Amino acid sequence: METQTQWNPAGPDVQSVLAQVTDPLLALAKGEIPAILLRQAYDPGQCQKLLRRFLQWGLMRDPLDKSSADKRTRIDIGTSLGNRGHDKEGFLSHAVATHGLFSHLFQPFDDPVQMLYSNLQALAKDKKVRVAQEADGRQYGPAIFRIHYETHSYKPHFDHVTLREKRFDYAVSRFEHQFAGILCLQNSSQGGRSAQTILHRSLWTPDVQPHLDAETFPAYAAANRIEQYRVELAPGDLYFFNSRCIHEIPPLDGNDPRAVLAVFIGYSQEDNDIYVWS
Numbered sequence: 001m002e003t004q005t006q007w008n009p010a011g012p013d014v015q016s017v018l019a020q021v022t023d024p025l026l027a028l029a030k031g032e033i034p035a036i037l038l039r040q041a042y043d044p045g046q047c048q049k050l051l052r053r054f055l056q057w058g059l060m061r062d063p064l065d066k067s068s069a070d071k072r073t074r075i076d077i078g079t080s081l082g083n084r085g086h087d088k089e090g091f092l093s094h095a096v097a098t099h100g101l102f103s104h105l106f107q108p109f110d111d112p113v114q115m116l117y118s119n120l121q122a123l124a125k126d127k128k129v130r131v132a133q134e135a136d137g138r139q140y141g142p143a144i145f146r147i148h149y150e151t152h153s154y155k156p157h158f159d160h161v162t163l164r165e166k167r168f169d170y171a172v173s174r175f176e177h178q179f180a181g182i183l184c185l186q187n188s189s190q191g192g193r194s195a196q197t198i199l200h201r202s203l204w205t206p207d208v209q210p211h212l213d214a215e216t217f218p219a220y221a222a223a224n225r226i227e228q229y230r231v232e233l234a235p236g237d238l239y240f241f242n243s244r245c246i247h248e249i250p251p252l253d254g255n256d257p258r259a260v261l262a263v264f265i266g267y268s269q270e271d272n273d274i275y276v277w278s
Contacts, residue, residue: 007201007227009239011037014122024123025267025274028242029177034199034229035241041119044236046109047185051259053105060147063257073152077101078144078278081264082159085167092134098141098278112261113143116181117276119238120265124274132266132275134171144278148188148258153251156217158204159243159264172275175266180243181276183261184233188252196258200246201227208246217246240265 010017010024010033017036021027024036054060059077061070076083079098084091102113121129132140160178161167184196200221202208211220221228231239241247243264252258266275 007034007229009033009035009037009229009231012039013041014038014119017123023125025125025127025179026269028179028240029267029269031201031203031242031245034201034245035231035239036123037231038119038238040234040236041238042112042115042183042236043110044234046112047235047259049109050106050112051186054145054147057105059145060257060259061149063149063255073149075147075149076144077147079141080144081140081161081167081170081172081277082165085165085170088169092138092140095139095141098144099139102142112183112185116143116183116238116261116263120181120240120274120276123240127267127272127274129274129276132172132277140172140275140277142276142278143261143263145185146260146262148252151251152258154247154249155215156200156212156246156248158212158246160204161264161266163204163244172264172266172277174268175271175275176268177266178243179240179265179267181238181240181263181265182233183238184235185259185261186235186256187233188256188258196233196249196260197231197241198248198250199229199231199241200248201229202246203242204244204246212246221246 010020017024027033055062060075061068079095081091084094117129131142158164162173167173211217263276263278
């Protein structure tokens with residue numbers, strides 16, 4: 001008989017999280033909770049309006065247009081450090097354009113980026129949440145929209161700017177811990193909640209890497225009875241998790257693309273700043 005996991009998220013709103021956990025971001029850093037899960041943090045009705053705007057502005061492809069030459073299964077709206085970090089000047093220049101786009105992309109709707117930052121600031125207590133920047137003041141992209149089509153999925157992996165990407169020449173390399181923040185705009189099947197991410201109670205270490213490389217992590221997790229938490233979201237739900245935690249994203253379960261707003265977050269217990277980037 002399967003036992004009930006005790007590794008449960010904090011939620012469903014900021015006030016409840018702060019009542020449940022003394023320092024929720026530190027709890028994430030230590031892996032004590034799988035996630036901070038905020039239900040309906042953003043108006044789900046505005047989620048669909050934003051996606052219609054992305055289509056109208058040509059920022060994403062129409063999944064119903066089978067004649068389109070664009071066959072990408074993932075489209076980014078924003079600036080990705082992971083994809084562009086090999087060219088620092090190019091990355092920072094692209095981020096300027098993203099700030100320009102985001103300055104008018106959401107009007108007259110509520111700004112989902114600011115909503116995400118506001119909730120993170122409420123969880124951060126006395127620390128200051130800000131867009132990541134270099135020493136000369138040049139800012140990174142503040143967030144990124146990711147639209148996944150068809151069978152797009154992610155195998156078990158972790159994300160960390162230094163431990164995984166080895167990017168030591170960026171200001172965000174100073175942070176010990178890295179979190180991710182995800183706002184669900186649309187599930188791949190309409191209605192209800194859908195599994196977005198499977199979080200494993202296993203923070204990355206060099207000992208885990210061979211299992212990721214060989215794609216044997218599921219067997220390793222089963223053999224070691226590693227707990228997991230399935231993050232199931234409806235449009236408007238927002239969650240934060242430790243991206244050093246091994247995680248995976250299952251294939252889409254419908255014809256509609258999965259659309260999210262995503263950020264990475266740099267956090268150290270002794271640092272007064274929290275940097276956010278995409």
